[in-house]
Amino acid sequence: MSTIVADGATAGGPARLPPIGAAPGPGLRLRTIPEATVARLTAYLRVLDRCAMVGAELRGDGTISSDELAGLVGVNPAKLRKDLSYLGSHGTRGVGYDAAALRSTLQQALGAHETYPVAVVGVGHLGSALAAYPGFPARGFPVRALFDTDPLKIGRPVAGITVSDIREAALVCRREDVVIGVIATPEPAAQRVADVLVAAGVRSILGFAPGQLTVPADVEVRRVDLALELQLLAFHEIRRGDVAAPRQAVP
Amino acid sequence: MSTIVADGATAGGPARLPPIGAAPGPGLRLRTIPEATVARLTAYLRVLDRCAMVGAELRGDGTISSDELAGLVGVNPAKLRKDLSYLGSHGTRGVGYDAAALRSTLQQALGAHETYPVAVVGVGHLGSALAAYPGFPARGFPVRALFDTDPLKIGRPVAGITVSDIREAALVCRREDVVIGVIATPEPAAQRVADVLVAAGVRSILGFAPGQLTVPADVEVRRVDLALELQLLAFHEIRRGDVAAPRQAVP
DNA sequence: GTATGTGAATGGGTTCACAGCC
DNA sequence: GGCTGTGAACCCATTCACATAC
Numbered sequence: 454m455s456t457i458v459a460d461g462a463t464a465g466g467p468a469r470l471p472p473i474g475a476a477p478g479p480g481l482r483l484r485t486i487p488e489a490t491v492a493r494l495t496a497y498l499r500v501l502d503r504c505a506m507v508g509a510e511l512r513g514d515g516t517i518s519s520d521e522l523a524g525l526v527g528v529n530p531a532k533l534r535k536d537l538s539y540l541g542s543h544g545t546r547g548v549g550y551d552a553a554a555l556r557s558t559l560q561q562a563l564g565a566h567e568t569y570p571v572a573v574v575g576v577g578h579l580g581s582a583l584a585a586y587p588g589f590p591a592r593g594f595p596v597r598a599l600f601d602t603d604p605l606k607i608g609r610p611v612a613g614i615t616v617s618d619i620r621e622a623a624l625v626c627r628r629e630d631v632v633i634g635v636i637a638t639p640e641p642a643a644q645r646v647a648d649v650l651v652a653a654g655v656r657s658i659l660g661f662a663p664g665q666l667t668v669p670a671d672v673e674v675r676r677v678d679l680a681l682e683l684q685l686l687a688f689h690e691i692r693r694g695d696v697a698a699p700r701q702a703v704p
Numbered sequence: 705m706s707t708i709v710a711d712g713a714t715a716g717g718p719a720r721l722p723p724i725g726a727a728p729g730p731g732l733r734l735r736t737i738p739e740a741t742v743a744r745l746t747a748y749l750r751v752l753d754r755c756a757m758v759g760a761e762l763r764g765d766g767t768i769s770s771d772e773l774a775g776l777v778g779v780n781p782a783k784l785r786k787d788l789s790y791l792g793s794h795g796t797r798g799v800g801y802d803a804a805a806l807r808s809t810l811q812q813a814l815g816a817h818e819t820y821p822v823a824v825v826g827v828g829h830l831g832s833a834l835a836a837y838p839g840f841p842a843r844g845f846p847v848r849a850l851f852d853t854d855p856l857k858i859g860r861p862v863a864g865i866t867v868s869d870i871r872e873a874a875l876v877c878r879r880e881d882v883v884i885g886v887i888a889t890p891e892p893a894a895q896r897v898a899d900v901l902v903a904a905g906v907r908s909i910l911g912f913a914p915g916q917l918t919v920p921a922d923v924e925v926r927r928v929d930l931a932l933e934l935q936l937l938a939f940h941e942i943r944r945g946d947v948a949a950p951r952q953a954v955p
Numbered sequence: 956g957t958a959t960g961t962g963a964a965t966g967g968g969t970t971c972a973c974a975g976c977c
Numbered sequence: 978g979g980c981t982g983t984g985a986a987c988c989c990a991t992t993c994a995c996a997t998a999c
Binding site: 769770771781785786788789794795796797798799800801 | 956957958959960961
C-alpha cells in the first residue's frame with residue numbers, strides 16, 4: 454500500500470492531480486508517494502546529513518548531482534530523480550541539487566524535525582537491546598517507556614528507563630506521549646500486547662514476533678522477522694547448491 | 705572483481721533469481737521462485753508445524769484447504785495456491801492438501817531439515833541479544849560463533865558462546881561451518897566486518913547497520929534497518945495528521 | 956458440489972531514454 | 978556541454994475468475 458506526502462509541484466503521473474486549492478492544514482499539500490520511495494528518501498537524507506556534518510563530499514557551490522548522491526547511497530540515479538520528483542523538489546538542470554535545500558525538503562517531508570517517543574514491550578534480551586539502541590534516538594525515536602509483566606523487572610531501570618507494569622501502559626503511554634509501540638515479547642504474548650497497546654492509544658506498532666497480529670484498521674503494523682531473514686539467506690545457499698546435501702531424500 | 709551493492713529497501717528489492725542451471729537435488733524442481741513467495745512458504749510451514757504439534761486445527765483426515773491454511777497465516781487463498789504451485793505441490797481438487805505431505809514438501813523446498821550455523825559479529829547489546837535469541841536455533845540457525853574486537857569481551861562467554869577475536873574469523877568460521885554472518889556492529893565498522901566475513905568464506909550476510917555494504921557478486925546480503933522501520937511508521941503518522949502539525953514551512 | 960491450479964488482468968515499482976532547461 | 982524531470986516500457990507480484998479434477 455502506498456501513500457502520501459507533502460508536495461509542492463505537479464509531477465508526472467497518469468492523471469495529474471489538480472493543484473489543491475485550499476490546503477486544509479498549514480501549508481502542506483498532499484500526494485501519494487510509494488512506500489519504497491519513502492524508504493529511500495530516508496537514505497538520501499541520512500547521506501546528506503553525513504555530508505553536512507563532514508562538510509565534504511559535495512562541491513564548492515553546495516550542489517550535488519543525482520549521479521553523485523545516487524552513488525553514495527547505492528541506487529540508480531534515475532530512481533533517485535524519480536523519488537525526489539514526488540516531493541516536487543526542484544533541482545537545477547545542468548547543475549544538480551542544492552544540498553542544503555534538498556536536505557531541508559527531505560526533513561520536512563519525512564517529519565525528521567519531529568520526535569516520536571517509543572515504548573518497548575518485553576524487556577528480555579531483545580527488548581533491552583532495543584532500549585539501548587543508539588540508532589533510535591539518533592533518528593528521532595527516543596525510547597521513553599519500557600513494559601513487562603515480570604515483577605522482578607518492573608521498577609528496575611534498563612538503559613536508564615524504569616520498567617513499568619504492562620497494566621499501566623495506558624497511563625504511561627499518555628504521560629510520555631508514546632506514538633510507536635515495539636513488541637519484543639515471546640510470540641505467545643504478542644497479540645495480547647498488541648491489544649494493550651491499541652487500547653492505550655498507540656496506532657503504530659513494530660513487532661518482532663513472527664505470526665500475524667490482528668489490529669483495528671487504523672493501526673499500522675510493521676513486522677521484523679529476524680529468523681525469516683536468515684531463512685531467505687539460507688534459501689539462496691540451497692539454490693547455489695553450496696550446502697552439501699546430507700541426505701538424499703527423494704520421493 | 706565485479707561487485708554488487710546491497711540494495712537498501714526492506715521490501716522493494718528486485719528479487720534477482722538467476723535461473724542457475726546447477727541442478728539441485730533430484731526430484732525437486734527449483735525453478736525460479738519469487739522471493740516474496742519464499743517468505744510466505746516459511747510462514748505456511750510454521751503454521752503447519754504448529755498444527756502438527758498441537759495435532760489440531762486440521763480435519764480428521766489430515767487434510768487442510770487453501771482457505772483454511774490461508775486464514776491461519778493471514779493471506780489470500782489464491783495467493784497461497786499460487787505459491788504452492790511453484791513447488792509443483794499437488795493438492796487434491798475438491799478436498800485440499802494433505803497436511804503432512806505438504807509440510808514435508810515445504811521442509812524439503814526450504815531446506816528446513818538442514819542446519820545453518822551462524823556467526824554474530826559485534827557483541828554489544830544487539831549482538832548479545834541475537835546470540836541469545838531463541839528463534840534462531842528453533843528454526844535451524846544456531847549461533848556458533850561470536851566475534852568482537854574488544855579485548856575485554858574476547859574470551860568471555862556470551863549466551864554460552866566464547867567470544868572470539870575477529871582476526872580469527874577465518875579459522876573459527878571454518879571450524880564451526882559458519883554459513884551465515886550477522887553484522888551487529890556500529891555503522892563505521894560494518895564494511896570492514898563484511899570484508900572480513902567474505903574473506904572467511906561466508907557468502908550470506910545479514911546486516912543491521914544502515915548504509916550500504918559492498919561485497920562480491922556471489923555474496924548475498926540482506927539488511928535490517930530498525931530505525932527505518934520506525935521511520936516508515938512515523939511517516940504514516942504524519943500522513944494521518946496525528947502528529948501535531950509540523951511547523952509551517954514551504955517557502 | 957467443492958477445492959485446486961493457472962492463464963489473464965491488474966497494479967506497483969524500476970528502468971530507460973529523451974525532452975526540456977540551464 | 979551537462980543534468981533534471983518524466984512519459985513509456987518493462988518486470989515482478991497480487992488478484993481474479995474459471996476450467997479442471999475429484
